[in-house]
Amino acid sequence: MGKKRIGIIGYGHLGRHLTQAVLAHPQLELAFVWNRTPSSLQELDERYICSDLQDAGSFNADVIVEVAHPYISSEYGEHLLGLAHYLMGSPTALADEQLEQRLRAKANAGSYGLYLPAGALWGGTDIRKMADLGTLESLKITMKKHPSSFKLVGDLQKTCASVRAEAVTLYEGRVRELCAVAPNNVNTMAAAAVAAHNLGFDGVQAKLVADPQLSSWHVVEVEVGGPGGFQVTTERKNPAAVGAVTGNVTYSAFVSSVLAAGLQGNGVHLC
Structure with missing residues (x-):
């Protein structure tokens, strides 16, 4: 089995941590990174930089991880769920009842799952x-x-x-x-x-x-x-x-969620 290709949306503290963790992990491979402010991505190799999320499919990610802002899921969630398993780091977006219904329907009917990181939720x-x-x-x-x-x-x-x-x-x-x-x-x-x-x-x-x-x-x-x-x-x-x-332990917990994302197939899952 080949490495799991990971696309990352957001390059703040958590996005940077995940990017470095993916690059260093033997089971993972970085597909792309997108950030609202492209200039912050200059430290990355150009082949990893995604300038438009509408073009995210060209990077062939297995899992796309959002660690940017809830609006990403509002604007692009259904599109991204059509490309790969989607790990939503900002599940507060699902407080929009209509968005939750649309993403659930897409995840249940499609080939890819909607995954939510457990983060600080114990149990x-x-x-x-x-x-x-x-x-x-x-x-x-x-x-x-x-x-x-x-x-x-x-x-x-x-x-x-x-x-x-x-x-x-x-x-x-x-x-x-x-x-x-x-x-x-x-x-x-x-x-x-x-x-x-x-x-x-x-x-x-x-x-x-x-x-x-x-x-x-x-x-x-x-x-x-x-x-x-x-x-x-x-x-x-x-x-x-x-x-x-974000608390310190949440960073390592998120890497575990990235490793688990996609393993349960389509549908909606906590990981």
């Missing part, structure tokens, strides 16, 4: 199994970070900027509404909403907390409820510097 496979059985009754995801680690929109950003010494709850409610105002920070919650498909973006609850004391960690708490009082609560502490949007 995602178990959540999906409960959803498959219809035994998942409730799911709440709480994310706590230093205020400078949030990239928010509108009033939520103003509230976050005003946080001083004490922890402040920025949001508590449905995941769907939060995805629109925190698209870079709550991909874990979006992945949870997809895994918990019997609850979805409207049934999964979200809580976002800005805590100035969290100078070394991102914290994700997952609370699962099932029949007869069944409950599981987990807390994941990911080392992260002040101001970092």
Whole structure:
């Protein structure tokens, strides 16, 4: 079996890390890299640079990885799913109900699958199994970070900027509404909403907390409820510097997701 060819969309911190990981991995081969700002790709060999995502098919990727922005899936998701397995690093895009329906339909009917990285979601496979059985009754995801680690929109950003010494709850409610105002920070919650498909973006609850004391960690708490009082609560502490949007362990976890993407064929999968 030959190497798995990987196309990468986005060349920020995570995109750079993935590019170097793919180049160094014995089972992977870099097909292309695209970035909204082409000048940042000058350090790469010219043969890897994709200047237009409409031409991504010419690079013959087996898996296309998005680590740029939710708008990529909105604009190009269906096109990319027609070319290769698609690993969506910004699943907050799926809070758009119509987009989720279109991409699910494309992934289920076509040759390639839609893959979502588990990222900071601990127990995602178990959540999906409960959803498959219809035994998942409730799911709440709480994310706590230093205020400078949030990239928010509108009033939520103003509230976050005003946080001083004490922890402040920025949001508590449905995941769907939060995805629109925190698209870079709550991909874990979006992945949870997809895994918990019997609850979805409207049934999964979200809580976002800005805590100035969290100078070394991102914290994700997952609370699962099932029949007869069944409950599981987990807390994941990911080392992260002040101001970092992505925790340290998430980088290596994403490489594992790249290796797993495509193995389950078409359909929608957490990996």
